[in-house]
Amino acid sequence: MGEKIPGYGGYILEVDLSEGNINRQPLDEELIKEYIGGKGFASKILYDELPSGIEPLSSDNMILFANGPLTGTLAPTSARSVLSTKSPLTGIWLDSNCGGSFGPELKFAGIDLLKIKGKAKTPKYLLIEDSDITLIDADDIWGFDTFKTKEFLHQRHPGTKVACIGPSGEKMIPLACVQAEGRSYGRGGGGAVLGSKNLKAIVVKGNEGISVYDHNAFVNSCREAFGELMLSSDSNGSRPIYGTSCIYSFIQEAGVLPIQNFKGSAFPGMERINEHSLLENLYEGNRACFACPIICSKHSLVKGGKYKGVIGEGPEYENVWSFGPQCGNSNLGSILKAEYLCDYYGLDAISTGNVIGFLMECYEKKLIPETEIGFNASFGNDEAIIKLVQMISKKEGIGELLGKGVAKAAKEIKGGSEQFAMHVKGLELPAYDPRGAVGMGLAYATSDRGACHLRAYTVSSEILDSTARLDPLTAEYKAELVKIEQDWFSILDSIGICIFANFGLNQNQLTKLLHTLTGIKEFSSLVKLLTIGEKIYNLTRLFNCREGLKRDSDMLPYRLIEEESPHISARNNTVPLDEMLNEYYFIRGWNKEGIPTSEKINELGLKCHEFEN
Amino acid sequence: MLKYDKELCTGCRLCEVICSFNRFQIIAPRQSFIQYVDNWPQVGFIDFCRQCKGQKCIEACPQEDALFVNEHSMVELNHAACTKCLECSELCPFGELPVNGGYPLFCDTCLGEYSCVKWCPTRALSRGDE
Numbered sequence: 203m204g205e206k207i208p209g210y211g212g213y214i215l216e217v218d219l220s221e222g223n224i225n226r227q228p229l230d231e232e233l234i235k236e237y238i239g240g241k242g243f244a245s246k247i248l249y250d251e252l253p254s255g256i257e258p259l260s261s262d263n264m265i266l267f268a269n270g271p272l273t274g275t276l277a278p279t280s281a282r283s284v285l286s287t288k289s290p291l292t293g294i295w296l297d298s299n300c301g302g303s304f305g306p307e308l309k310f311a312g313i314d315l316l317k318i319k320g321k322a323k324t325p326k327y328l329l330i331e332d333s334d335i336t337l338i339d340a341d342d343i344w345g346f347d348t349f350k351t352k353e354f355l356h357q358r359h360p361g362t363k364v365a366c367i368g369p370s371g372e373k374m375i376p377l378a379c380v381q382a383e384g385r386s387y388g389r390g391g392g393g394a395v396l397g398s399k400n401l402k403a404i405v406v407k408g409n410e411g412i413s414v415y416d417h418n419a420f421v422n423s424c425r426e427a428f429g430e431l432m433l434s435s436d437s438n439g440s441r442p443i444y445g446t447s448c449i450y451s452f453i454q455e456a457g458v459l460p461i462q463n464f465k466g467s468a469f470p471g472m473e474r475i476n477e478h479s480l481l482e483n484l485y486e487g488n489r490a491c492f493a494c495p496i497i498c499s500k501h502s503l504v505k506g507g508k509y510k511g512v513i514g515e516g517p518e519y520e521n522v523w524s525f526g527p528q529c530g531n532s533n534l535g536s537i538l539k540a541e542y543l544c545d546y547y548g549l550d551a552i553s554t555g556n557v558i559g560f561l562m563e564c565y566e567k568k569l570i571p572e573t574e575i576g577f578n579a580s581f582g583n584d585e586a587i588i589k590l591v592q593m594i595s596k597k598e599g600i601g602e603l604l605g606k607g608v609a610k611a612a613k614e615i616k617g618g619s620e621q622f623a624m625h626v627k628g629l630e631l632p633a634y635d636p637r638g639a640v641g642m643g644l645a646y647a648t649s650d651r652g653a654c655h656l657r658a659y660t661v662s663s664e665i666l667d668s669t670a671r672l673d674p675l676t677a678e679y680k681a682e683l684v685k686i687e688q689d690w691f692s693i694l695d696s697i698g699i700c701i702f703a704n705f706g707l708n709q710n711q712l713t714k715l716l717h718t719l720t721g722i723k724e725f726s727s728l729v730k731l732l733t734i735g736e737k738i739y740n741l742t743r744l745f746n747c748r749e750g751l752k753r754d755s756d757m758l759p760y761r762l763i764e765e766e767s768p769h770i771s772a773r774n775n776t777v778p779l780d781e782m783l784n785e786y787y788f789i790r791g792w793n794k795e796g797i798p799t800s801e802k803i804n805e806l807g808l809k810c811h812e813f814e815n
Numbered sequence: 816m817l818k819y820d821k822e823l824c825t826g827c828r829l830c831e832v833i834c835s836f837n838r839f840q841i842i843a844p845r846q847s848f849i850q851y852v853d854n855w856p857q858v859g860f861i862d863f864c865r866q867c868k869g870q871k872c873i874e875a876c877p878q879e880d881a882l883f884v885n886e887h888s889m890v891e892l893n894h895a896a897c898t899k900c901l902e903c904s905e906l907c908p909f910g911e912l913p914v915n916g917g918y919p920l921f922c923d924t925c926l927g928e929y930s931c932v933k934w935c936p937t938r939a940l941s942r943g944d945e
Contacts, residue, residue, distance in 0.1 A: 276832050
């Protein structure tokens with residue numbers, strides 16, 4: 203084996219399930235310099251190797267797991283890896299980021315990029331032990347829930363880390379996720395893609411090491427970064443105490459917490475599920491992802507009531523919302539139970555809660571009769587939420603329709619329900635109402651995977667930042683902010699660092715970590731990195747444009763554009779999307795239809811012949 | 816010797832990272848002399864040799880010269896004589912010993928440098944009495 207490139211595992215592993223071929227090859231240095239890792243790698247590979255128009259659940263699709271150079275190192279929060287594929291939920295680009303310990307283990311097995319193609323004839327799982335890589339029959343575990351799968355595979359292959367699908371992925375439900383050691387590659391239906399390929403799990407154990415370019419400089423940068431995070435009011439303030447829900451009350455007071463499918467302003471008992479209540483009534487202790495000092499993750503136990511005894515990691519802010527306010531539900535135990543079931547069956551808990559809230563509004567508006575659902579599905583009915591999660595996970599009754607996602611459900615239910623189907627490009631909205639923080643409206647509308655809060659997080663500048671706040675209710679400066687964040691977050695998702703580190707560290711510190719680790723001169727300055735980030739974001743955009751998307755896809759749900767916010771602090775606001783979009787396209791160098799111009803494509807050094815004039 | 820307070824541990828594995836980095840100049844947690852065992856959704860525990868006074872491992876070892884007390888008064892493994900039977904680990908009163916390539920690993924506190932203690936973000940690891 204030759205000398206490895208510092209910071210990298212060194213290999214691309216390509217698995218063709220149709221042929222049963224396994225091919226481990228050294229990583230191409232040009233790919234590294236041009237695209238860094240993680241999401242960057244994925245953008246290049248999917249753009250080059252997935253022709254437009256392929257069916258996401260067919261053997262033509264490909265699914266990638268990609269690490270960044272910082273993944274699995276001494277750098278704080280270096281737990282992150284990326285799953286990427288063409289989404290069966292949206293039919294467009296998908297990358298889904300996961301913490302925990304699975305990505306780092308892949309890296310220790312030498313793998314920066316895992317490419318899975320084709321379709322196995324019978325259920326299989328992939329076992330990776332450094333360079334020993336085998337496909338093993340999975341008939342005996344097909345049908346297992348994700349916890350049982352993990353436990354079984356841990357016992358059979360001691361010391362390994364497991365990413366797997368549950369019954370929902372096997373049934374190719376577009377809301378299915380991939381579970382990895384208690385955490386999820388959650389959004390967009392990656393679990394269904396693995397299911398369509400008959401791949402139940404990826405099991406990894408890695409004994410190899412990652413070399414470092416400049417030992418002392420890297421250790422010093424890490425030490426600096428840890429120190430900085432400990433001084434940050436975000437990473438060492440309320441986040442380690444309250445978990446990701448630390449923002450809950452701020453978001454609610456700002457009128458940005460969506461209630462009852464984005465139409466309500468309050469619901470009975472809502473104080474019972476805020477961050478203080480979580481801390482007092484639910485959290486049992488802390489739990490960190492790999493190399494993380496922030497410790498936003500909690501493990502919980504329901505201590506009383508009808509859900510007594512339910513355990514789980516979390517609940518995360520997003521899922522407190524999706525099974526709480528989104529469904530008008532203030533029963534804390536049921537929220538943990540619903541999240542637990544999503545993990546158990548392998549479902550995206552954001553989309554699942556969103557679509558249940560949507561159904562509840564349809565029920566309230568009598569667009570679906572009770573007989574068709576089988577029970578009372580009013581807002582706030584916690585037992586209905588639990589039943590619906592189970593029905594979605596098993597494709598039972600109305601659950602089959604809901605599992606296709608809110609966009610397709612609305613198309614079938616009709617009756618004007620499209621106007622309150624809360625999605626962008628088919629991906630369900632997360633836990634921020636953009637009428638109270640309009641930058642998030644632009645962020646959702648222009649996110650490469652559909653409605654997502656992690657492509658740009660303007661909430662920081664609009665609501666949470668106490669020193670340099672922007673007016674959350676106007677369009678001013680939002681286009682520029684969204685563009686800058688999208689480019690920078692593409693870098694975060696490519697280097698393998700958690701977005702929460704970004705709230706405590708400045709961009710130069712992260713650049714220094716990357717550069718002292720790899721020594722690659724293309725990563726030596728922030729300006730160079732931002733150019734790569736812009737290139738990655740343009741490439742995922744071009745992937746979507748090639749699928750036929752343009753301006754009319756960069757839309758928000760009718761409710762956010764035409765119906766005034768129900769929250770007092772959002773002062774009857776709606777999202778001025780058109781205004782922001784025009785400015786955004788201009789700043790991006792995209793034409794009026796939202797397609798990158800050939801000047802921009804050339805400037806970024808992208809070779810996308812389809813789009814050259 | 817190294818002390819561990821399980822209550823403070825969050826399972827972040829920085830001890831593994833810095834241990835391998837200091838010893839081998841590469842980041843390779845599987846080769847580390849301190850290893851975390853998960854217990855989802857709760858935090859698990861870490862395995863490492865405490866360099867305890869009881870030295871049951873030496874008693875347990877069927878080989879004459881596989882385990883010995885070195886000049887720093889610490890238990891050390893002679894790889895050439897070890898048969899990887901792991902009797903030492905089985906008899907360890909503190910749990911199991913971390914293993915790499917079949918060999919048990921005995922923490923030497925980085926010869927008093929205690930790098931894991933320096934990097935543990937919650938002080939779950941600390942320096943005990945010598």
